[in-house]
Amino acid sequence: MALFDVPGWSISGDPVAVASKKRKRTSKHRDDSNKVRSATVNVEKVIEQLAASPTAENTHRGDGSAAEGRQKKRRRAKPRQPPTHTAVQEETHGQSEKKRQKDRPKEKSGDDNKAAGTQSPSTSHSATESRSTLTSLQTAMRQSLDGARFRWINEKLYKSDSLSAHAMMREDPAVFDDYHKGFRRQVESWPSNPVSHYISALSTYPPRTVIADLGCGDAALARALIPKGYTVLSFDLVADRAFVVEADIFDRLPLPGAEVNCDDGDKSSQGHGQIVNVVVCALSLMGTNWPNCIREAWRILRPNLWASGELRIAEVTSRFTNVPQFQLFVESFGFRHKASDRSNTHFTLFEFEKTSRKPRSEKEWNKSLAKAELLKPCEYKRR
Numbered sequence: 001m002a003l004f005d006v007p008g009w010s011i012s013g014d015p016v017a018v019a020s021k022k023r024k025r026t027s028k029h030r031d032d033s034n035k036v037r038s039a040t041v042n043v044e045k046v047i048e049q050l051a052a053s054p055t056a057e058n059t060h061r062g063d064g065s066a067a068e069g070r071q072k073k074r075r076r077a078k079p080r081q082p083p084t085h086t087a088v089q090e091e092t093h094g095q096s097e098k099k100r101q102k103d104r105p106k107e108k109s110g111d112d113n114k115a116a117g118t119q120s121p122s123t124s125h126s127a128t129e130s131r132s133t134l135t136s137l138q139t140a141m142r143q144s145l146d147g148a149r150f151r152w153i154n155e156k157l158y159k160s161d162s163l164s165a166h167a168m169m170r171e172d173p174a175v176f177d178d179y180h181k182g183f184r185r186q187v188e189s190w191p192s193n194p195v196s197h198y199i200s201a202l203s204t205y206p207p208r209t210v211i212a213d214l215g216c217g218d219a220a221l222a223r224a225l226i227p228k229g230y231t232v233l234s235f236d237l238v239a240d241r242a243f244v245v246e247a248d249i250f251d252r253l254p255l256p257g258a259e260v261n262c263d264d265g266d267k268s269s270q271g272h273g274q275i276v277n278v279v280v281c282a283l284s285l286m287g288t289n290w291p292n293c294i295r296e297a298w299r300i301l302r303p304n305l306w307a308s309g310e311l312r313i314a315e316v317t318s319r320f321t322n323v324p325q326f327q328l329f330v331e332s333f334g335f336r337h338k339a340s341d342r343s344n345t346h347f348t349l350f351e352f353e354k355t356s357r358k359p360r361s362e363k364e365w366n367k368s369l370a371k372a373e374l375l376k377p378c379e380y381k382r383r
Contacts, residue, residue, distance in 0.1 A: 215284020
């Protein structure tokens with residue numbers, strides 16, 4: 001019986017030929033030998049090139065040039081390191097400096113400067129450099145941005161109370177400088193300046209007249225009148241360490257003077273202890289609580305004796321909702337209207353003198369101070 005004889009199965013006796021399916025693989029040894037031969041050929045080519053080069057000739061001469069050539073090759077073959085931050089800054093600075101020198105106009109010679117009546121480049125370097133850094137287009141854009149910032153600050157000051165305005169100036173004193181920079185630019189387009197009018201008018205007053213400039217700005221009144229012998233007390237939200245005293249003119253000025261108290265009964269009075277002869281409010285009634293400034297003016301003004309106790313107000317004409325009502329409102333604080341000047345197209349000027357008044361309770365004061373709508377905010381058109 002066959003070895004694999006199974007009932008029901010039959011297997012032929014001839015053996016089955018099986019075909020071999022082995023893959024022919026290239027010998028690893030053969031690949032390595034091919035790589036070695038290729039590398040050898042390449043090295044031989046490199047040696048032939050070096051032998052034909054001038055460096056090889058210099059090697060035979062023994063003058064050291066071959067060593068220099070090898071050093072240069074090593075330097076070229078050395079991987080380049082990424083530039084450091086300092087190197088980038090120095091390279092950028094050098095390129096910027098070269099560009100500035102290229103763009104900078106050529107300086108005139110000393111003889112040309114003398115003929116033109118200008119300073120030498122060494123003495124006027126800072127002034128010319130600041131002007132040359134901005135093109136005409138950049139200068140126009142800068143002025144446009146300054147104007148927009150001025151209008152924004154101006155609107156803030158008119159539509160907020162003095163407490164908020166004072167806090168804004170304390171947080172960022174640059175706001176005060178930016179506002180008055182824009183204000184001075186606005187003055188250039190006015191037909192006349194109220195401050196110039198007051199400088200001329202008050203110059204005729206007796207010497208040692210005490211003037212309080214409320215909301216003085218850059219203290220132009222003090223700078224003009226103090227050299228003439230007048231005493232000018234300048235107050236604004238930011239001090240300049242020279243003429244301007246920091247104070248909220250709508251709150252409590254750091255000056256002597258007492259109001260009429262309810263303890264005095266119904267007796268009219270002009271108060272006590274005042275030292276100021278003239279109060280000037282030139283475009284300074286800006287906050288929503290501006291009536292407090294009129295009350296403070298009455299408190300610090302001396303009694304109306306010998307041209308004393310005067311209140312002078314200059315405001316933008318477009319702000320008034322009703323000029324006669326404004327005059328009556330100021331008079332209700334203890335003043336008498338003397339004169340008005342509406343000849344200017346931009347501003348209206350008022351003159352008041354201090355009079356006696358009866359004492360008031362705080363409730364009565366709050367009722368009077370709520371009439372701030374008599375002056376509208378000064379707004380600029382949106383651009």
